[in-house]
Amino acid sequence: MKNEKIEEILIRGTEDIVDKKHLKEALLSGKKLNVKLGIDPTGPKIHLGRATILLKLKDFQDLGHKITLIIGDFTALIGDASDKTAMRKPLTSKEIKENMKDYLSQIGKIINLKKVNIKYNSEWLSKLSIKDLIEISMSFTAQQMIQRRNFKERWEQGKEIGFHELLYPIFQGYDSVMIKSDIEIGGFDQLFNLKTGRDLQRLFKQDPQDIMTLKMIYGLDGRKMSTSWGNVINITDEPKDIFGKIMSLKDELIFEYFECCTRIPIKEIEKIKKTIKNPKEAKKILGTEIVKQFYSLKEAEDAQQYFEQVHEKKDLPKEIKEIKIKEKEINILDLLVLTGLLKSKAEAKRVVEQGGIKIIKGKEISTEKDWKKIITIEDMVIQSGKRNFIKIKKP
């Protein structure tokens, strides 16, 4: 059983492992490993792509290994260049603090923070002397640092590469030395930085850490996951939004998501793949599972129920927010803004003209297209678009 889990930890969602044989042996030996993850305290929201790494960390935690989170408060002054093609703005320490508060509560949705060792790398990096830095950097060459893909690109395009940026991998690697990590995990683009950790540990006469990079998962529409594309699921999204977004996932990506973003056993996933004909059903399982991971089974089931009710049956959801209106009669535009369904009267006018407003009184449903209409307030439900509802009550 345990061996099976070890086998799975090595293959599930992984892109690259160095040194795979060594890591497998270490895991089988029963020794408690010190598993490192560097957190860059820049983005305030954790999305599903980032969560795959946390899930992997949880796997290690479940096997009884020790997790060390390194919060890169010092390295944030530099900004990691791995996923960037341009130089990054450094963060202020105030920004870092604010980001981290939020970060940890999000991380806590996935891994057990009580069992995690949290370190800020300013603890040792701020004490590093110039002499130390010179000694450490002697074991690297400028060519080595520049050859990594995105620096190379920038170099060739004549774009700026900050001198300090070249130091980033060294600092990240030094973190590994300081905590004597046995293994470090990272995203697919972290390979270079993680390898530097191995080099430095050798320099400091430690056993080099094994490294594991994870597959990149694509955004909902199949493009690269990016907040500005709007194809991202944040783990703090509302359950019904997570579920809904999964339902809109490109079909080709369903099983990648199963592999990387859930911990449904591989065998079971294979079974789902074989038995389920309609991709929609597979997505429902996926959506429920993902919501469950970040919330609870109950909330996951509710989210699914909501989806089926509203989008499949085109019915009203079970629970609708209620609002009391004092006026006896009111213009429809004012009503829409008052209830908070729409932000401005101009927007309300547009949506009304486009046929996006439905008024539901019992079984009677009417689409209201006249924006000058005066509505008599009585108990009813107003629907704006496909999925916004509000219940109107007389006082």
Next chain:
RNA sequence: GGGCAAGUACCAAAGUAGUCAAACGGGCCUGACUGUAAAUCAGGUGGCUUCGGCCUUCGGGGGUGCAAGUCCCUCCUUGCCCA
């Protein structure tokens, strides 16, 4: 230190005096269709309005002019090049 560019709506990016509330694209919203909040197609996307219009917006401030993203001055910010 010297030279040169650029800062436009949620993002990105056109526009170099009137026809600019500002092209195209992304995002977002609405509709049709659909297994789906997919794809595709169509429309929309500053605010207020007595639906005639009115008001605010193109880095900040100041000017010219009947009229300014559009010209001038100044400040701020960012990027590139030379030293």
